[in-house]
Amino acid sequence: MAIISMYFAYSLLFLIFLLSSMLSSSRCNSTIYNTKFNEPLNRRDVPLTYRLHSDLLKYYKKGTRPVIHPNKIINVTMSVFLYQIIKLDAVKNTISLSGSFELYWKDDFLQWNPKDYDGATEIFLSSNDIWIPEFSLYYSHHFNQAVKLLSNNDVRVNYTGNVRYYLPYSTESLCKLDVKFFPFDIQQCTLLFGSWAHSNDSIKYSLYSNDLSLIDFYDNQEWQLDSGHSHIVSDSFLYDYLDPPLFWEMIIMDLVLIRQSFYYVFNLVIPSTIITLVAVIGFHTPSTSGRMRDAKFRLGIMTLMSMSVILLAIVEDMPKFSMSSSRKGRGSFSGIPLIGLFYFILLAIIGSSTVTTSMFVFLEKDLRRKNHIPWYLHWLSFDINTGFLPSIPSNDFNKRLIAHNDSARLSPPPILRRRFAITSNLMTDYDDIEQECNQSWEYLIDTIRNIEASVIAIRSEMINLMPQDNLRSRWQRVIRRLEIISLSFYVLLVAVTVFLFFYHDWYCAIGHSPCGQANLKCPWMKTTPIHQTCF
Structure with a gap:
């Protein structure tokens, strides 16, 4: 009996252990891990969101x-x-x-x-x-x-x-x-x-x-x-x-x-324009010695270096060429960005000003040694521009003339003395006109003609007696007037370049292709991509 009761006790303990294991297993199967096997969650202690999520994605692909x-x-x-x-x-x-x-x-x-x-x-x-x-x-x-x-x-x-x-x-x-x-x-x-x-x-x-x-x-x-x-x-x-x-x-x-173009205009365009104007004006400033003219070449080199620094500042950001719809227009003049063309013109102006300055130096050092001024320079300097170009003051020239010809100031030539004597006699006769009012008008006219002839003769004698230094003065006047003409031309060219840079509608017509896409800056330019010549 003891053995039977012991066996019964062990069997009862085994059954209790087996029941507890089954209960724990069923409890684990009713948790959220059941979603791995796509089994419905019906227990009330499982969150509603988990049940809805499991039901929606149960058969979802x-x-x-x-x-x-x-x-x-x-x-x-x-x-x-x-x-x-x-x-x-x-x-x-x-x-x-x-x-x-x-x-x-x-x-x-x-x-x-x-x-x-x-x-x-x-x-x-x-x-x-x-x-x-x-x-x-x-x-x-x-x-x-x-x-x-x-x-x-x-x-x-x-x-x-x-x-x-x-x-x-x-x-x-x-x-x-x-x-x-x-x-x-x-x-x-x-x-x-x-x-x-x-x-x-x-x-x-x-x-x-x-x-x-x-x-x-x-x-x-x-x-x-x-x-x-x-x-x-x-x-x-x-x-x-x-x-x-x-x-x-x-x-x-x-x-x-x-x-937004203000950055480029304020930091690049305006400084470049000012540098160009300063360079052009510096090239054409009057100078009194050859050394000062030689300094203009150094000014030109410094200006070109300044422009190069500005170009280096934008060369990385500036596009190479415009991607035109027409392959023929790529890499050509029509594809150059507007600011690139603007800087090219400014550099051309500075380079041309440097060349012009070198020509003026050449005229001053070599051509003035000749005995006369070429007719084309005389025509350009005196005949055309006398009315609107200022002339060089002649006070300094008169002083140099007297300094180089002191004997002329002390004792005038005999011809001039005779001319002065005739003129003084004529003026004396002219003072007595009121007293001799009964004289005829023909005599008065003859007297005036004699005075005019005497003045012309004195002028010709003065020209003949003028020293060689006067030719140098005339060459300086020629060079100065040519510098004024050149300065006016380059300043006008810079102004026109800046104007065309800001009012750039003219650039629409350059390199326009009717087969390409219309540029938004040029809405009036017609394009026909479906034209037979476009294929």
Whole structure:
């Protein structure tokens, strides 16, 4: 009996242990780890969100379009937000920007009855657990973004199956930049968004609003967004080379950007213009010795070095050539940016001024040794410009003339003494005119003619007796007047260059191609890309 009672006691303990093990095992099977086996959670102590999450994703396949019938089209509606234009790279022809999309679509497999879940109408799910529409940026500069725009943000789902997905992006897209009018250029970048695989028969994209939302937009220091001409639309494109031909729905974002040119004008254009004017005026300042004229060459070299430093400051940022739609126009004069042409003209003006100064030095050192002034220089200096160019004062010349000819001042030549005597006698006769008023008018006219002849004779005698130093003075007058003409010409040329730089509509006609895309700075220039000569 003792053995039987002991056996019964051990059997009872074993049964108690077995029952406790079964209870603990059933309790573990009713926890949230049961979702791994896709078993329903019906215990009331399990959170409602876990039960709803488990029930929604029990048979869900995120790699398949969430439609009951394969021919059903999923309509994806979106709102577009733009945050910032980060950069436009004229060298790589790209635009960097940031923004976000809010996508809305209906998922037939994410629906439930709120009554079965204590009135729960919404739930947040991970975007990695459900189907997300393929949405890509065409012509992206980065391959991974060209495949698909993705975000790890959660999605918001309500009981009717409507899904809201927030998709921020910061991307770099290709954009053909026309920098012909740099730094006054206007750029238009077109960004295309859509699906690579799904055509309109499976996914159709549309806009919730046709307005580009700029609520959280931050301005760029260099570029200003023209919100009046920037827009976003949805459109479909036919790919007729497919069999059968299919339409692809795309979201087209057109951004019109205006460059802020004040930085370039204030820091580059104005200093360069001032340097050019100072150099031109310095080249044409009057000098009294050959050393001062030689210093002008050093001024020209220093000016060219200053312009070179300014060019080095912008050569990295300044685009090389305008990417014209016509390949023939690339790399030619028509593709030079406006500021590059402006600096080229300024350098040409400084170089020409240096050459002109060297010509003046040559005239002063060599040509003045000749006995006469060439007729063309005399015509240019005295005959044409006597009325509007100032003449060199002759006081210094008179002093030099007397200093070099002291004997002439002490004892005038006999011819001049005779002329002076005749003139004094004539003047005496003229003083007695009132007393001898009865004389005839013929005698008076003859007297005046004699005075005129005497003055002409004295003048010719003075010219003949003029020392050789007068020729040097005339050469100085010629050179000075030529310098004034040159200074006026170069200052006028600088003014015209600056005027044409700021009022640059004339540059539209240079290198215009009717086969290319119209420049936004030249809306009046007609283009016909479909013309037969364009192919």
